[in-house]
Amino acid sequence: MSVSQMTPRLSLVLALTFLGGCGGAPETKPAPDAPASVPDGEAEQTDPDAAAPAIEAADTGGPGIGEAEAVDPALGEALDLEVDFHRTRTARGPGFWVLAELHNPAPEPVGGLRVRVALVDALGTELHVVEHTEPGALAADERRAVAVLVAGPVVHEELVIGASARPFVDEAVGAARLDASRFAALELDHDEAARAEFGGWFVTGRVTNGGEGASAGVRVEVRAKDGDDRLLGLDWLELATIDPGETLEFDVGGLRYDEAPERFELELR
Numbered sequence: 208m209s210v211s212q213m214t215p216r217l218s219l220v221l222a223l224t225f226l227g228g229c230g231g232a233p234e235t236k237p238a239p240d241a242p243a244s245v246p247d248g249e250a251e252q253t254d255p256d257a258a259a260p261a262i263e264a265a266d267t268g269g270p271g272i273g274e275a276e277a278v279d280p281a282l283g284e285a286l287d288l289e290v291d292f293h294r295t296r297t298a299r300g301p302g303f304w305v306l307a308e309l310h311n312p313a314p315e316p317v318g319g320l321r322v323r324v325a326l327v328d329a330l331g332t333e334l335h336v337v338e339h340t341e342p343g344a345l346a347a348d349e350r351r352a353v354a355v356l357v358a359g360p361v362v363h364e365e366l367v368i369g370a371s372a373r374p375f376v377d378e379a380v381g382a383a384r385l386d387a388s389r390f391a392a393l394e395l396d397h398d399e400a401a402r403a404e405f406g407g408w409f410v411t412g413r414v415t416n417g418g419e420g421a422s423a424g425v426r427v428e429v430r431a432k433d434g435d436d437r438l439l440g441l442d443w444l445e446l447a448t449i450d451p452g453e454t455l456e457f458d459v460g461g462l463r464y465d466e467a468p469e470r471f472e473l474e475l476r
Contacts, residue, residue, distance in 0.1 A: 281380050282319045282373035290370045293438035302358040306438050309370050311345040316381040317372035318344040324355050326363035334361050352430050354441045390475045392418025400471045409460040416449040423448040428476045431468035439464045
């Protein structure tokens with residue numbers, strides 16, 4: 208399923224001039240250098256632009272939304288996901304982020320998640336296409352926020368976004384992949400988001416590893432929403448390795464939006 212979003216040329220130029228990056232930091236403020244090492248018990252905050260999800264650029268002759276070059280043998284035929292387009296936000300470099308939410312309408316879990324963003328002209332001709340592979344799986348009726356970076360965009364009249372996934376051939380395999388989550392032993396606890404002294408918001412919290420093995424490659428995802436459940440921003444923080452029994456404290460700062468959020472959602476990814 209795809210969603211179209213009209214993008215007037217003039218308003219796009221103005222948006223690219225005044226909005227901040229996907230992480231909400233002002234465009235004129237340079238990103239801080241990442242520390243060479245992270246002290247024990249602290250989390251490493253990563254520039255959202257630098258920690259962007261893996262994005263595969265393709266021209267208009269590239270593979271279609273349901274035509275992944277390498278298909279997991281555990282997955283079946285591609286099906287459309289429902290896509291709820293929320294907004295665009297300017298990136299720190301050339302281009303902009305597309306913020307949307309995916310919804311799995313199928314009665315079973317799906318994997319092989321792919322998002323396709325196309326910029327088209329007034330005649331519907333695709334001028335620029337970006338394809339993004341989203342890791343993990345979606346349970347039945349599950350929703351997930353995604354951010355896709357469109358780098359070096361061209362002038363266009365309309366933005367079209369679509370998404371697809373593939374059901375698991377064996378339901379037991381799909382259930383096992385969901386149950387075998389690497390976050391099962393992790394407990395996320397956070398405080399209410401607060402206003403920062405010089406503008407914006409910040410969120411503090413902690414993640415405890417109650418399992419028997421170390422947990423690496425985990426990030427805290429922060430979603431800001433308005434009163435109508437519309438996505439205002441998607442930011443994330445890469446965490447250091449959490450040893451068994453350890454509690455890692457984190458602080459996600461520099462959260463800026465065009466309007467004041469009504470609520471924040473935090474989740475481990």
